[in-house]
Amino acid sequence: MGMMGGRQRTYTANSTDYKLLEEIGYGASATVFRAIYTPSNEVVAIKCLDLDRCNSNLDDIRREAQTMSLIDHPNLVRAYCSFVVERNLWVVMPFMAEGSCLHLMKTAYTDGFEEVAIGSILKETLKALEYLHRQGHIHRDVKAGNILLDSNGSVKLADFGVSACMFDTGDRQRSRNTFVGTPCWMAPEVLQPGTGYNSKADIWSFGITALELAHGHAPFSKYPPMKVLLMTIQNAPPGLDYDRDKRFSKSFKEMVAMCLVKDQAKRPTAEKLIKHSFFKNAKPPEVSLKKLFANLPPLSHRVKDLQLKDAAQLALKKMPSAEQEALSQSEYQRGVSAWNFDVEDLKAQASLVNDDMAEMKEEEENINSCSVKDAFYPRSILRNFNSCNESSQDEHGVGASGQGLSQVECLNKRGNFVESDALKAGLQEKTGKRNGTSTEAEASTSGQDIVQGKTKTQMPKGRQTQSGPLLPGIVLSHSLSERVRGSERFDSEIQPSAEKNRREARQAPSFSGPLMLPNRASANSLSAPIKPSGGFRDSMDDKSKANLVQIKGRFSVTSENLDLVKDIPLSTVSRRSSQNSPLRKSASVGDWIFDSKQSVSQPPKDASNTNMSTSVLLPHLQNLFHQTSIQQDLIVNLLNSLQTADVVDATQNGKLPPLPRSSENNGSAETAAVERERLLLRKVSELQARMTHLTYELTAEKLKYIQLQEQFNSASGQEENEIKREENV
Numbered sequence: 001m002g003m004m005g006g007r008q009r010t011y012t013a014n015s016t017d018y019k020l021l022e023e024i025g026y027g028a029s030a031t032v033f034r035a036i037y038t039p040s041n042e043v044v045a046i047k048c049l050d051l052d053r054c055n056s057n058l059d060d061i062r063r064e065a066q067t068m069s070l071i072d073h074p075n076l077v078r079a080y081c082s083f084v085v086e087r088n089l090w091v092v093m094p095f096m097a098e099g100s101c102l103h104l105m106k107t108a109y110t111d112g113f114e115e116v117a118i119g120s121i122l123k124e125t126l127k128a129l130e131y132l133h134r135q136g137h138i139h140r141d142v143k144a145g146n147i148l149l150d151s152n153g154s155v156k157l158a159d160f161g162v163s164a165c166m167f168d169t170g171d172r173q174r175s176r177n178t179f180v181g182t183p184c185w186m187a188p189e190v191l192q193p194g195t196g197y198n199s200k201a202d203i204w205s206f207g208i209t210a211l212e213l214a215h216g217h218a219p220f221s222k223y224p225p226m227k228v229l230l231m232t233i234q235n236a237p238p239g240l241d242y243d244r245d246k247r248f249s250k251s252f253k254e255m256v257a258m259c260l261v262k263d264q265a266k267r268p269t270a271e272k273l274i275k276h277s278f279f280k281n282a283k284p285p286e287v288s289l290k291k292l293f294a295n296l297p298p299l300s301h302r303v304k305d306l307q308l309k310d311a312a313q314l315a316l317k318k319m320p321s322a323e324q325e326a327l328s329q330s331e332y333q334r335g336v337s338a339w340n341f342d343v344e345d346l347k348a349q350a351s352l353v354n355d356d357m358a359e360m361k362e363e364e365e366n367i368n369s370c371s372v373k374d375a376f377y378p379r380s381i382l383r384n385f386n387s388c389n390e391s392s393q394d395e396h397g398v399g400a401s402g403q404g405l406s407q408v409e410c411l412n413k414r415g416n417f418v419e420s421d422a423l424k425a426g427l428q429e430k431t432g433k434r435n436g437t438s439t440e441a442e443a444s445t446s447g448q449d450i451v452q453g454k455t456k457t458q459m460p461k462g463r464q465t466q467s468g469p470l471l472p473g474i475v476l477s478h479s480l481s482e483r484v485r486g487s488e489r490f491d492s493e494i495q496p497s498a499e500k501n502r503r504e505a506r507q508a509p510s511f512s513g514p515l516m517l518p519n520r521a522s523a524n525s526l527s528a529p530i531k532p533s534g535g536f537r538d539s540m541d542d543k544s545k546a547n548l549v550q551i552k553g554r555f556s557v558t559s560e561n562l563d564l565v566k567d568i569p570l571s572t573v574s575r576r577s578s579q580n581s582p583l584r585k586s587a588s589v590g591d592w593i594f595d596s597k598q599s600v601s602q603p604p605k606d607a608s609n610t611n612m613s614t615s616v617l618l619p620h621l622q623n624l625f626h627q628t629s630i631q632q633d634l635i636v637n638l639l640n641s642l643q644t645a646d647v648v649d650a651t652q653n654g655k656l657p658p659l660p661r662s663s664e665n666n667g668s669a670e671t672a673a674v675e676r677e678r679l680l681l682r683k684v685s686e687l688q689a690r691m692t693h694l695t696y697e698l699t700a701e702k703l704k705y706i707q708l709q710e711q712f713n714s715a716s717g718q719e720e721n722e723i724k725r726e727e728n729v
């Protein structure tokens, strides 16, 4: 049983005493529900943390839970009690009817709040920080998502999941050299391992939160975590812009600038900051904040709307990029061909696809960066657990106990992704009632949403309601290996879709991949290496494989669209015939080489078969004749162009020594002239050799042509004879 601070109201650690109502929020590792505590009929909030997704030292969880239950401040959300239900930890807290500032902004204030409201929110938050810091704690996750509002306008800072005790020593002190929190809000010194940090890290996050409340989003929030990390370390600190943010006062801008100083030593303490003129003028929250939610639907409706939005975005993210590409192209075509398109709509759709593809990359990067991050910083996202502990209600024992808030390592962004994925899985997954209890549990989220006293019956017998105070024995009763197995099981249950997504993303064509050419010479790229195949082409269907030469941006360019025969008059040669031609382009040198085996020693089988009817043979031979004459022309053209181009090239490339300009250096001029002559001679002999080679090819082609003519003549003679014979008969 837990008590409400030092006051008399108590809360039992028994899940059957709580009726879960609708979902009111969700985060990386937890889902929060509105609930009724039946013994007193009081509305509370219950945060259900999935223990399988938290990978922490359970002793730390217990210590942290004990410590957190001792925190008591009007601007801090404290836990009434906590207990384990199935594989979840339930944390019972006061219900904050208007949810988080982040939710509120997403719902109705996408461009941020007015300065008056911001002033009140920040002042209350700063009071909470001042208290925490005085108690020796660092919150480490100050952000709009963790600032909760009640309908009377009161403001409370929540989620101590990543908080740490400044008085920690030894291992726990060292652990403050780890990466904890959400990158956008994290101070430079937190992002640089080894630097060490203190409560001033919260002041930086507080400054970022101020910008978040002012603009509706945190600076750099569109970028992937690793980029945010680098930008925070390398760039000048973000701030309110004197031109763009004209609507904000000088004192607000000044206060933000004080918080966002890179050198932590130069940042003010919470105690000092609260004395700033910006806060002196701040209005009481009940005056300035109530009107923010005056005309809004209840929190549960807002949360549902946001979930739908998130789900739609996720669905788009899951769409393989090829489909997105197709969608994008079809949208483009539809828009362009209809001529009645709404430009704004098109732009929005295009940007949606674009953004989303960027986000998909981001997602991928997040996954990668998380593993990188985890390698650098063993603790990524940490969460808070709180326990009710009847025997530890000493209000002042926080620092004295020396037990700092533990760090509870949880799954990273991937977990976040899975969480969103798991939304579909329903309430039972989130509340520790997974096995065969879905119907009842789901019913609890619909309609009037009340799960009257069903929680107990929903528990599987074997592990039913391990409720009671959060003590090591209880938590540890799930042995670590069991939890690891559980974690694996969970991963395998939920991950396939996430994994599939990632696989799909990986298998999707790389838009920045190399330029792939079809397996034949492209006449306008004489020096380009020809790749007969490529990974990229493998992912395409055969038809597009044959034609695809480049994919860039959102639209693929196919060879159909390209004039491949710009420089040399190959356009008359049919593609197929040029492919089968004995003349092919050498990939390495760009020379035309002659496959004499194919052309001379292996006369066409069809042609050698004199029994074949002339009507079949004739078009074939005509075609060959046509090809051969084209090839003859081609060789002559090529020869001519080579003879001139090579000399010009050689001079331009500086292979030949320049002729001396003055008569002063006669000796050196003579040497240069000799050298030049020598090089020219070599060039001439090279050209001669090439010419001989080409002449050989030409002769071979001529020979082939004569052979074909002979075959043609004999075939037509035979046919004539046959016709005559038939006539005679």
Ligand SMILES: Nc1ncnc2c1ncn2[C@@H]1O[C@H](COP(=O)(O)OP(=O)(O)OP(=O)(O)O)[C@@H](O)[C@H]1O
Residues within 6 Å of the ligand: 024, 025, 026, 027, 028, 029, 030, 031, 032, 045, 047, 077, 093, 094, 095, 096, 097, 098, 099, 100, 102, 103, 145, 146, 148, 158, 159, 161, 383
């Ligand atoms: N006591 C409460 N009353 C009302 N809403 C709450 C309460 N606690 C949490 N919420 C809502 O639930 C959301 C998620 O809660 P919380 O931040 O504790 O989860 P989390 O998993 O730690 O998330 P994150 O990792 O994003 O911080 C909050 O942003 C808020 O909207």
